[in-house]
Amino acid sequence: MTNQYFATVARGLEEVATKELENLGAKNVTTDFTGVYFEGDRALLYKVNIWSRIIFRVLVPISTIKSNNAEELYKNTKKIDWSEHIQIDQTFAVNCTGRNPELNHTHFTSLQIKNAIVDQQRDRYNRRSNIDVKNPDILINAHIYENQCILSLDSSGDSLHRRGYRPAMGVAPLKESLAAALLEMVNWTPDTPFLDPMCGSGILPIEATLKSLNVAPGLSRNRFNFEHWQDFDADLCDRIIDDAIQQQKHELDAPIFGSDRNIEMVRQATINAKKCDVNHHLKLNQVTLENLEPPTDNGIILCNPPYGKRIGNTQELGSLYKLLGDVMKQRFKGWTAYILSGNKELTKKIGLRTSGRIPLYNGSLPCTLLRYELY
Structure with missing residues (x-):
């Protein structure tokens, strides 16, 4: 099954990231400001997270909803069936980027989305997931652009640029x-x-x-957030990791x-x-x-x-x-x-x-x- 993904990158590195994604097997790769859209299957999602040296994180879009104001954002977020993405016993967090005239504070915007999700859970199960802003099982990315909000699942978790080898840093280090x-x-x-x-x-x-x-940079990581998804294929991921180890x-x-x-x-x-x-x-x-x-x-x-x-x-x-x-x-x-x-x-x-x-x-x-x- 082919899905569309969005890789976030540092400003000015969109073209370099495009070449990297194409080399990894991505299809229909197109650049955007500080990001790259691409298509591929679940194996590619795992492979990009494990192999990419340049991108920050890989997002999987869930829905694009109207969000002229806080009320509309809350209402349309609540219409999404979040049980497909978050189980009650899982923790989650919401990160927001972008703004419009009515939604101009990212923390406030994130709060509306969080409230809509937990209110839906309470209505259905009389229970709700806990919030964990530091190490959530499920990380939701919200991007406000004009009157729309793009809601995505963050498959990476911690930014992929953090390889885990750098406890010692200079005064002004490169990422x-x-x-x-x-x-x-x-x-x-x-x-x-x-x-x-x-x-x-x-x-x-x-x-x-x-x-x-x-x-492969991802071999040094403790986990990726896609490992907590309901459709996570552990055998497929293990094969990709084993293949990466063999290629060293x-x-x-x-x-x-x-x-x-x-x-x-x-x-x-x-x-x-x-x-x-x-x-x-x-x-x-x-x-x-x-x-x-x-x-x-x-x-x-x-x-x-x-x-x-x-x-x-x-x-x-x-x-x-x-x-x-x-x-x-x-x-x-x-x-x-x-x-x-x-x-x-x-x-x-x-x-x-x-x-x-x-x-x-x-x-x-x-x-x-x-x-x-x-x-």
Whole structure:
């Protein structure tokens, strides 16, 4: 049976997510703002949750109802047969996004939907499900757009970008999903040496290692919310998980390096690498930019240096960017470098001509991924 799904993604990553979903077998894939619609069967739903490196969560639309105001939202929500989705002994929660003139507070909107569901349960069974906002069995997503509300089941639960390996974080870390998307954007393949000379807590080299070893990100999760659904097929899910385990590789095709001038950052990166059992595959070292040397004859540099919006001082960072440009130009001939930055003035200090620019967002910060061919 073919169903329609909606994958939520970070702003600017819709096209990258589209390619990933198509590679996983999704059909009729179309992009929307911070999301991608696609079609597939139940096996694909499980597979996307287990394999996706880029999306946040997979929603399964239940119904689109009119919701000009709170009363209409409550009435139309209550018309849905919620017994098909929530059992009385299960906990649930409602997350809401979007707004219209009458429904302009997401917590209030969520409350109307919750009330409609539990009132229906009371009317039918004289009992109701409990609410658990932290770890619900069933997670309902509501999206208000103009006079409509799209109600969906969230199959993922916790956002898929949380791989579970990152207890140690730097001051302004990349999300794991953005790091994975950057690897796709720079067309890095596992047979190419990889270096992040400002690795911080290690997210980029760790994601590169996981990709190189073909480790499905979802294998590290304790659970997905679809496991609590009434139509959950445990045997099918187990087969997909077993297949993912069989596809893992045991050795890198090319070396992966991460370095940072701050020894505490290197320690954090090492902790994170150990958490997902890849510390013996990648090489993490304390190295200042002044002492940075190419570890191989060629490869890809990808880094996310501080750009003064959340950490660092813009003036002081100017010398850092200049040094980065000088080191790349003088020592890394034959390499291709990519720099993610949200500060145009700082990137001018690199002093190299770009061969490509890709606009994207790091959280809410508008950034540019800059490409440099090093001859």
